Amino acid sequence: MAEQNELMELAKRRGFFFGSNGAYGGTAGFYTFGPEGASLKHNVESAWRDQFTVRLGNDEIEAPTIMPEAVFEASGHLDGFDDMLVECAECGESHRADHLIEDAVEGIEDAEALGVDRVEELIREHDLACPTCGADLAGEPVEDFNLMFETSIGPGSGQPGYMRPETAQGIFVEFPRLKEYARGQLPFGVTQIGPAYRNEISPRRGIIRVREFTQAELEQFIDPEEDEPPLGEVDDVEVTLYPATEQNADDGDYVDTTIGEAVEEGIIGSPWVAYYLGIAQEWYERVGVDMDRFRFRQHLSGERAHYAADCWDAESEISGNWIEIAGFAYRGDYDLTKHGEYSEDRFTVFKRYDEPITVEKAVVDPDMSALGPEFGGAAADVAEALQELADEDPEAFEGDEVTVDVDGKSYTVDTEVANFSVEEQTESGEHITPHVVEPSFGVGRTVYTLLEHGYSEDEVDGETRSYLSLAPEMAPTNVAVFPLVSNDSELVEVATEVSGSLREAGISVTYDDSGSIGRRYRRQDEVGTPFCVTVDHEGLEGDGKQTVTLRERDSATQIRLPVDDVAGELEAMLAGDRSFDELGDRYDDVATDVTTT
RNA sequence: GUGCCGGUGGUCUAGUGGUAGGACCUGAGCCUUCCAAGCUCAUGGCCCGGGUUCAAAUCCCGGCCGGCACACCA
Numbered sequence: 001m002a003e004q005n006e007l008m009e010l011a012k013r014r015g016f017f018f019g020s021n022g023a024y025g026g027t028a029g030f031y032t033f034g035p036e037g038a039s040l041k042h043n044v045e046s047a048w049r050d051q052f053t054v055r056l057g058n059d060e061i062e063a064p065t066i067m068p069e070a071v072f073e074a075s076g077h078l079d080g081f082d083d084m085l086v087e088c089a090e091c092g093e094s095h096r097a098d099h100l101i102e103d104a105v106e107g108i109e110d111a112e113a114l115g116v117d118r119v120e121e122l123i124r125e126h127d128l129a130c131p132t133c134g135a136d137l138a139g140e141p142v143e144d145f146n147l148m149f150e151t152s153i154g155p156g157s158g159q160p161g162y163m164r165p166e167t168a169q170g171i172f173v174e175f176p177r178l179k180e181y182a183r184g185q186l187p188f189g190v191t192q193i194g195p196a197y198r199n200e201i202s203p204r205r206g207i208i209r210v211r212e213f214t215q216a217e218l219e220q221f222i223d224p225e226e227d228e229p230p231l232g233e234v235d236d237v238e239v240t241l242y243p244a245t246e247q248n249a250d251d252g253d254y255v256d257t258t259i260g261e262a263v264e265e266g267i268i269g270s271p272w273v274a275y276y277l278g279i280a281q282e283w284y285e286r287v288g289v290d291m292d293r294f295r296f297r298q299h300l301s302g303e304r305a306h307y308a309a310d311c312w313d314a315e316s317e318i319s320g321n322w323i324e325i326a327g328f329a330y331r332g333d334y335d336l337t338k339h340g341e342y343s344e345d346r347f348t349v350f351k352r353y354d355e356p357i358t359v360e361k362a363v364v365d366p367d368m369s370a371l372g373p374e375f376g377g378a379a380a381d382v383a384e385a386l387q388e389l390a391d392e393d394p395e396a397f398e399g400d401e402v403t404v405d406v407d408g409k410s411y412t413v414d415t416e417v418a419n420f421s422v423e424e425q426t427e428s429g430e431h432i433t434p435h436v437v438e439p440s441f442g443v444g445r446t447v448y449t450l451l452e453h454g455y456s457e458d459e460v461d462g463e464t465r466s467y468l469s470l471a472p473e474m475a476p477t478n479v480a481v482f483p484l485v486s487n488d489s490e491l492v493e494v495a496t497e498v499s500g501s502l503r504e505a506g507i508s509v510t511y512d513d514s515g516s517i518g519r520r521y522r523r524q525d526e527v528g529t530p531f532c533v534t535v536d537h538e539g540l541e542g543d544g545k546q547t548v549t550l551r552e553r554d555s556a557t558q559i560r561l562p563v564d565d566v567a568g569e570l571e572a573m574l575a576g577d578r579s580f581d582e583l584g585d586r587y588d589d590v591a592t593d594v595t596t597t
Numbered sequence: 598g599u600g601c602c603g604g605u606g607g608u609c610u611a612g613u614g615g616u617a618g619g620a621c622c623u624g625a626g627c628c629u630u631c632c633a634a635g636c637u638c639a640u641g642g643c644c645c646g647g648g649u650u651c652a653a654a655u656c657c658c659g660g661c662c663g664g665c666a667c668a669c670c671a
Contacts, residue, residue: 025661026644026661026662202668461632465633514624536630
């Protein structure tokens with residue numbers, strides 16, 4: 001725990017993140033990423049985009065963060081995101097009012113649907129008591145608490161709108177157009193990186209539970225009957241799984257296996273989910289999560305969201321607790337079906353059959369000049385009912401008359417007027433609703449994981465040193481360049497040139513000539529800069545090539561190499577194509593008296 | 598949202614009913630040929646509002662923020 005406090009202190013002091021709006025007293029649940037943190041977060045997002053958008057061949061969009069109420073009626077967030085709370089006047093405990101009623105009253109299973117007033121009544125009628133202290137709850141107000149931020153769109157009372165509670169809906173609602181863009185071909189995937197908002201009752205644990213956070217989500221649209229993931233790509237990826245069965249068992253344990261075996265043995269039900277667990281495993285490794293403090297945990301049955309058939313979380317260990325940093329859900333056709341029902345558009349794709357098929361179809365072509373005068377305003381509904389009847393029960397048209405019900409009234413029509421016939425139609429395909437596989441990542445939590453997993457302390461020459469062991473690709477600054485001492489104009493001049501040329505090469509560089517060389521190394525260690533280049537006198541001496549020293553952060557060891565090689569070697573190491581150790585084989589170590597323990 | 602505890606320079610912290618010290622950091626200068634060295638100088642603070650009092654950073658009340666526990670986490 002002491003280490004966590006030090007990390008939080010470092011995060012504030014060195015500008016990784018801090019509570020927002022401090023000048024105005026602060027706002028709970030909102031954090032600002034400082035210069036170092038914003039850079040680190042940006043690098044995480046870039047790495048995510050590289051993997052989940054570019055390498056997987058998906059398309060990225062950017063949707064608005066405010067959406068109208070209708071979207072959330074369809075998605076289920078308006079109802080499902082609500083909590084009814086009742087507070088005990090005696091002991092102050094808050095309870096889920098709907099749960100109390102469901103427990104106490106026979107025959108009520110979904111109290112939430114009853115509304116606040118009715119729930120208050122029920123509490124009074126049934127004399128419900130506080131489960132904690134036993135005091136009477138009758139008469140206590142029931143408060144509706146929705147986790148979505150509400151706003152209004154347009155002037156005046158306008159149209160109600162909400163800050164999106166997940167980026168996913170921005171993708172789902174645009175499906176009809178995205179489908180066009182994908183030329184109607186499944187499978188295709190759409191990604192989005194951006195903020196989402198939840199008005200948490202009680203934001204906690206620093207940056208872990210906040211009210212505004214960044215999600216990186218992929219919605220993979222598939223044909224459930226035909227599309228299969230390229231599991232071969234991740235067959236051998238080793239993962240630590242924590243299936244529901246193990247969580248429920250008394251002596252439950254992790255299952256260390258490979259993606260291929262986990263699918264074969266049915267531990268992971270959905271091959272698509274398994275595929276993305278494999279992809280995610282490799283991605284987390286790449287960005288620098290400590291894989292000994294990482295696992296995939298299956299949701300317990302009671303924990304799953306309304307839409308999820310099977311769901312796994314990626315979790316990282318933070319100060320002894322496991323936190324969710326990504327979720328992998330097989331959402332089925334839930335979202336697209338709902339938006340199809342609630343909206344004007346069609347949320348399906350047309351799936352062509354291998355061969356067109358011929359079907360016999362019962363059709364009616366009612367004589368409206370007869371139905372109109374006879375049934376007046378109901379005529380159109382009657383015609384529609386006739387077609388429905390023809391679909392369901394063609395034999396009903398065999399007699400002289402046929403009867404249909406519309407709004408509880410019976411209408412009898414001459415078969416002749418209905419103009420019934422059976423036609424042969426050619427169908428070249430059908431409209432299907434794609435299923436959705438959703439890997440959804442929390443960016444801020446990933447950033448925090450990298451900070452905590454990377455935070456290290458060791459001893460150099462008897463002094464405690466703290467450093468952030470970030471992956472070179474993720475580090476806010478790639479390399480720092482120093483003149484060994486600042487009162488030598490030649491060293492300063494050369495170091496300035498070196499930092500300029502590295503910047504030209506597209507490397508993120510910090511130049512620093514303030515304070516002793518040791519202090520400058522420590523400064524960079526604290527913000528995770530993986531490499532430091534120092535220009536010293538030795539490198540300028542002689543008639544050979546000019547050389548500089550290159551120091552690696554974690555080991556604090558140095559090598560000496562020609563200044564002309566620096567940019568190339570750094571680029572190779574940043575790309576992950578070369579390690580510092582390999583450099584050590586080709587260049588001379590620098591003899592220093594630094595000892596790291 | 599409830600309960601308990603807390604809030605003093607950028608960070609960590611001492612302190613008293615009479616408006617505050619330290620350490621580190623930071624900046625300027627000196628020194629310095631590889632790991633937070635030293636010297637000089639400098640910047641910078643009592644969370645906000647109300648009350649009690651001659652006087653409040655200190656006591657009281659409320660708010661805001663934070664930590665922990667409970668509740669919550671679709």
